Amino acid sequence: MKIIQRIGLFLFAIGFIAFIGSLFISSYTLTQETIINNAQSKAQATILTEVLAEVVNHNYTSKWAFVSAINNEIETLNTAYRENQEWDKVIYNQKELLFYFTKNSTVGPIKSKGTLWFLLTFGVGILGAVLTNLFSYIGHAGIKNNGIFFSKWKSRGWIGMILGGFLILFYILLYWFPMYIAEWALMLDPLSKSLSGNPASQWFLYGFLYTVAIITMGIRFIKKYRHNKYQVVRTISVMFFQTSFAFIIPDILARLNLPAYDLKNIFPLDYTLFFEWRLDEYLANGFIGYFMLFWSISLFLIGVPLITYFYGKRWYCSWVCGCGGLAETAGDEFRHLSDKSLKAWRLERFTIHTVLVFAIFMTVAVIYAYITGDNHFLGMDTYKIREWYGFAIGSVFAGVVGTGFYPILGNRAWCRFGCPLAAYLGLVQRFKSRFRITTNGGQCISCGNCSTYCEMGIDVKWYAQRGQNIVRSSCVGCGICSAVCPRGVLKLENGAEEGRFNDESIFTFGNDGVRLRDDL
Amino acid sequence: MRHIVIIGNGISGVTAARHLRKQSDFKITIISGETEHFFSRTALMYVFMGHMRYENIKPYEDEFWEKNRIDLIFGWVEKVDASASELKLADGSIVKYDELIIATGSVPNKFGWKGQDLIGVQGLYSWQDLELLEENVKRTERAVIVGGGLIGVELAEMLKTRNIEVTFLVREGRFWGGILPKEEGQLISDHIQSNGVNIEFNTELEEVIDDGKGQVKAIKTKDGRIIQCELLGLTVGVHPNVSFLKDSEIKINKGVLVDHFLRTNISNVYAIGDCAEFYRHPTDRKNIEQVWYTGKMMGETVAQTISGNETAYQPGVWFNSAKFFEIEYQTYGWVWNKPKENETVFCWQQKGKDRMVKLVFDKNTNALLGINTFGIRLRHEVCNAWIENRTSIDTVIQNFGGANFDPEFFAPFEQELLDQYNQQFNKNLVLKMKKSGRIANLLSKILNS
Ligand SMILES: Cc1cc2nc3c(=O)[nH]c(=O)nc-3n(C[C@H](O)[C@H](O)[C@H](O)COP(=O)(O)OP(=O)(O)OC[C@H]3O[C@@H](n4cnc5c(N)ncnc54)[C@H](O)[C@@H]3O)c2cc1C
Numbered sequence: 001m002k003i004i005q006r007i008g009l010f011l012f013a014i015g016f017i018a019f020i021g022s023l024f025i026s027s028y029t030l031t032q033e034t035i036i037n038n039a040q041s042k043a044q045a046t047i048l049t050e051v052l053a054e055v056v057n058h059n060y061t062s063k064w065a066f067v068s069a070i071n072n073e074i075e076t077l078n079t080a081y082r083e084n085q086e087w088d089k090v091i092y093n094q095k096e097l098l099f100y101f102t103k104n105s106t107v108g109p110i111k112s113k114g115t116l117w118f119l120l121t122f123g124v125g126i127l128g129a130v131l132t133n134l135f136s137y138i139g140h141a142g143i144k145n146n147g148i149f150f151s152k153w154k155s156r157g158w159i160g161m162i163l164g165g166f167l168i169l170f171y172i173l174l175y176w177f178p179m180y181i182a183e184w185a186l187m188l189d190p191l192s193k194s195l196s197g198n199p200a201s202q203w204f205l206y207g208f209l210y211t212v213a214i215i216t217m218g219i220r221f222i223k224k225y226r227h228n229k230y231q232v233v234r235t236i237s238v239m240f241f242q243t244s245f246a247f248i249i250p251d252i253l254a255r256l257n258l259p260a261y262d263l264k265n266i267f268p269l270d271y272t273l274f275f276e277w278r279l280d281e282y283l284a285n286g287f288i289g290y291f292m293l294f295w296s297i298s299l300f301l302i303g304v305p306l307i308t309y310f311y312g313k314r315w316y317c318s319w320v321c322g323c324g325g326l327a328e329t330a331g332d333e334f335r336h337l338s339d340k341s342l343k344a345w346r347l348e349r350f351t352i353h354t355v356l357v358f359a360i361f362m363t364v365a366v367i368y369a370y371i372t373g374d375n376h377f378l379g380m381d382t383y384k385i386r387e388w389y390g391f392a393i394g395s396v397f398a399g400v401v402g403t404g405f406y407p408i409l410g411n412r413a414w415c416r417f418g419c420p421l422a423a424y425l426g427l428v429q430r431f432k433s434r435f436r437i438t439t440n441g442g443q444c445i446s447c448g449n450c451s452t453y454c455e456m457g458i459d460v461k462w463y464a465q466r467g468q469n470i471v472r473s474s475c476v477g478c479g480i481c482s483a484v485c486p487r488g489v490l491k492l493e494n495g496a497e498e499g500r501f502n503d504e505s506i507f508t509f510g511n512d513g514v515r516l517r518d519d520l
Numbered sequence: 521m522r523h524i525v526i527i528g529n530g531i532s533g534v535t536a537a538r539h540l541r542k543q544s545d546f547k548i549t550i551i552s553g554e555t556e557h558f559f560s561r562t563a564l565m566y567v568f569m570g571h572m573r574y575e576n577i578k579p580y581e582d583e584f585w586e587k588n589r590i591d592l593i594f595g596w597v598e599k600v601d602a603s604a605s606e607l608k609l610a611d612g613s614i615v616k617y618d619e620l621i622i623a624t625g626s627v628p629n630k631f632g633w634k635g636q637d638l639i640g641v642q643g644l645y646s647w648q649d650l651e652l653l654e655e656n657v658k659r660t661e662r663a664v665i666v667g668g669g670l671i672g673v674e675l676a677e678m679l680k681t682r683n684i685e686v687t688f689l690v691r692e693g694r695f696w697g698g699i700l701p702k703e704e705g706q707l708i709s710d711h712i713q714s715n716g717v718n719i720e721f722n723t724e725l726e727e728v729i730d731d732g733k734g735q736v737k738a739i740k741t742k743d744g745r746i747i748q749c750e751l752l753g754l755t756v757g758v759h760p761n762v763s764f765l766k767d768s769e770i771k772i773n774k775g776v777l778v779d780h781f782l783r784t785n786i787s788n789v790y791a792i793g794d795c796a797e798f799y800r801h802p803t804d805r806k807n808i809e810q811v812w813y814t815g816k817m818m819g820e821t822v823a824q825t826i827s828g829n830e831t832a833y834q835p836g837v838w839f840n841s842a843k844f845f846e847i848e849y850q851t852y853g854w855v856w857n858k859p860k861e862n863e864t865v866f867c868w869q870q871k872g873k874d875r876m877v878k879l880v881f882d883k884n885t886n887a888l889l890g891i892n893t894f895g896i897r898l899r900h901e902v903c904n905a906w907i908e909n910r911t912s913i914d915t916v917i918q919n920f921g922g923a924n925f926d927p928e929f930f931a932p933f934e935q936e937l938l939d940q941y942n943q944q945f946n947k948n949l950v951l952k953m954k955k956s957g958r959i960a961n962l963l964s965k966i967l968n969s
């Protein structure tokens with residue numbers, strides 16, 4: 001058992017080294033064909049061919065030099081256009097061009113032996129991860145938290161810091177400098193083409209890695225909590241929704257020339273839903289387009305309140321959502337790092353509702369612009385608002401901070417402090433829902449396991465030790481508090497709204513003193 | 521303003537303080553020498569095993585005390601002068617009180633074994649014991665634990681996480697034999713052994729052997745066997761921590777003697793929790809109660825009395841719970857290790873699984889008297905009501921689903937339980953209440969088939 005786990009770890013290490021190494025072994029030659037294939041228009045192709053004459057057919061051994069050579073030419077060009085106020089000629093798709101130029105100019109083994117490299121990196125890495133995870137947590141089934149606070153990677157030790165640094169770097173490259181990781185996408189071209197018919201973009205790369213992370217780490221999670229059926233079912237659910245709805249179905253939709261969106265992604269987490277290019281796309285696609293728009297709006301308007309009323313926010317946050325899915329699987333080992341202080345709770349309520357207001361404000365502005373054709377809303381440029389939201393919330397908060405900071409802030413920093421959908425679900429859960437975590441009479445021994453392992457930073461024991469049920473807007477219903485409780489005190493339940501909130505009674509359940517006194 | 525002083529910041533003292541604060545405007549001071557802030561004693565094991573750190577086992581944030589105007593003094597009380605209503609602390613300072621609550625908890629038992637004070641011999645009760653254990657395990661490859669009770673198992677589990685070979689000396693023929701009936705003892709003994717712990721039943725400690733440098737090297741059992749070990753854990757029970765009261769006017773026996781209002785022989789001095797001993801317990805329980813829950817209840821009760829609502833200590837139906845490695849245990853009412861004259865016992869155990877339900881009922885009235893469960897969680901309120909109302913065993917069996925507190929999707933067991941009951945007692949009962957949750961039930965059926 002142990003030996004297989006070791007072998008798995010070894011394979012994973014090989015895959016990972018090859019994966020990183022794959023970024024450094026190619027040279028790059030830009031051809032005219034690449035320019036023409038990737039330019040947005042004929043005019044753009046012509047001008048690019050002209051200014052990049054020096055670069056074309058020249059072999060660069062350094063990716064850095066290659067990218068900056070192209071970048072410089074485009075920058076010079078753009079500066080000139082801007083000076084001459086030739087706005088329509090400005091090359092706005094610079095980042096995308098650089099990504100595809102680099103990807104398609106790659107020369108060397110990654111290009112010529114793509115399948116082999118795919119297997120060596122992703123293949124070996126995934127095999128290793130699956131083997132390790134299948135053979136970890138051996139012995140009796142049960143709670144496996146031994147040594148978590150001694151761990152160098154799980155408890156903010158140096159390995160955790162390196163891991164965090166790596167994740168942050170990955171997100172920065174992905175969002176702002178995808179050309180430097182173009183080889184990874186290149187290796188995925190065959191897979192991407194088989195699904196959507198298109199070559200792999202950086203978003204396909206991201207979706208693939210995301211799905212792989214949820215599946216491989218989901219296997220680990222299931223192994224770890226195999227004694228707890230609630231955990232098993234819910235993890236299978238997030239693995240399913242990620243693989244199908246988030247990853248495969250959009251690609252199939254793309255192949256069918258339909259709007260290619262994740263149909264379980266709900267506004268306002270899906271903050272571009274009402275952007276004009278999306279509305280136009282839906283409206284241009286006849287019945288199916290209308291249906292998809294209708295579906296997304298209904299999920300937001302009816303689905304969320306209705307299902308949350310019956311089951312609580314958990315139906316989405318820890319059963320369906322991709323962000324939640326990654327947090328629960330890949331992020332599980334970091335759940336104890338969330339801050340449980342009252343201060344953090346106060347901050348959380350402020351930030352998450354601010355983001356919700358920001359998202360709604362942006363959407364109103366965008367819809368206003370769409371209807372009136374006037375891009376100024378309350379004196380603000382709606383494009384600027386979108387840009388800001390996309391940058392600050394969509395990329396920095398949700399990506400860099402949300403995932404990159406797993407080993408520092410815990411696995412649900414985004415869900416807790418930033419996600420506008422979580423804020424909305426939370427309001428419903430708090431004020432109109434049948435869901436609560438029931439506290440079992442007077443059985444709590446204030447040990448603190450529940451609070452420690454609450455990824456949302458809820459101080460569960462605060463309620464449990466007072467015999468109170470837990471009704472909190474942030475609770476995602478992961479059920480881990482109930483799982484780790486050594487005294488069987490907590491149970492996630494849906495039931496009559498009456499009695500959901502119960503104040504601390506004067507006496508612990510089981511103390512009959514007061515009852516007797518009142519009888520006298 | 522009246523000044524209430526509490527000695528001891530454990531669950532009893534802190535509960536009293538919290539409830540006094542809710543009921544009154546008195547000045548409240550807690551004096552304690554173990555740690556500056558209240559921590560959960562029951563969670564000590566989790567700190568050692570790396571599940572939590574000290575910060576995590578403090579039930580309240582450090583700001584809580586000031587916010588609630590509860591003054592904390594970190595120090596040891598050396599003397600109580602009841603006639604002057606004042607305390608003398610180890611640092612020489614004097615604290616005056618109007619009302620005193622003694623909540624000083626317990627200290628581990630030692631039975632005068634030869635070598636019991638050698639380095640490497642210790643109990644597990646306080647934060648300092650945990651620190652000492654961290655020191656002691658550095659040189660430990662093999663450990664012996666004496667005393668097959670709850671803390672002993674916890675210690676065994678703790679040591680196993682550091683890859684230490686553990687031998688458990690149990691006086692009885694099965695684990696926790698003084699409390700658990702045979703089936704339960706067997707189930708737990710098997711489980712402990714399957715976790716790699718050696719249990720020596722019917723074995724008692726004779727003496728501890730010195731390695732010549734004042735450190736434990738081995739132990740000798742009563743039947744003359746020598747077992748090598750670098751650590752000896754003594755978990756043979758605890759007794760009230762009252763030695764500092766010896767020369768005071770406050771009456772003590774094993775613990776501080778109290779009446780039903782938790783008042784000592786001195787009218788403005790009370791005692792609660794592990795350290796209190798009733799002259800005569802208000803119910804059928806022993807005069808000293810050494811569990812978390814009773815400490816909490818006594819704290820609540822005494823706060824009522826001191827703030828003017830004279831209230832007698834009146835615990836309801838007994839309950840307790842524990843966890844033995846992976847197996848959770850709950851108990852409600854009384855299940856004796858040997859059934860009494862008037863009792864009938866029904867025991868259901870799932871084949872191949874560590875799940876068990878034991879129900880004890882009255883032969884003549886059929887009233888439910890006690891429940892033990894292993895690997896199954898039950899609803900406290902429901903069990904409490906059944907026992908309190910002397911509900912008939914048939915009703916209990918038919919409605920057992922109503923007491924099920926297992927997480928969603930866990931395999932239901934009520935039908936199996938009922939079938940066995942029907943067979944054993946020749947009845948034709950049908951299930952009335954299933955575990956709640958329709959979808960969850962359906963799915964768990966599919967999953968567990
Ligand atoms: C390892 C372990 C696990 C346990 N697990 C469980 C369990 O699962 N369930 C359960 O019901 N019970 C359990 N118990 C028992 C339970 O913890 C005790 O019954 C309970 O903590 C007693 O609370 P208390 O407030 O009466 O005393 P304590 O918690 O002992 O608090 C008394 C405090 O007073 C301090 N003190 C004593 N003398 C002085 C003095 N002269 N001056 C100043 N301060 C003083 C002590 O240092 C201590 O901090 C466990 C006990 C241990 C040791």
Ligand code: SF4
Nearest residue numbers: 444445447448450485
């Ligand atoms: S884990 Fe259970 S016993 Fe421990 S504090 Fe939480 S509810 Fe109480």
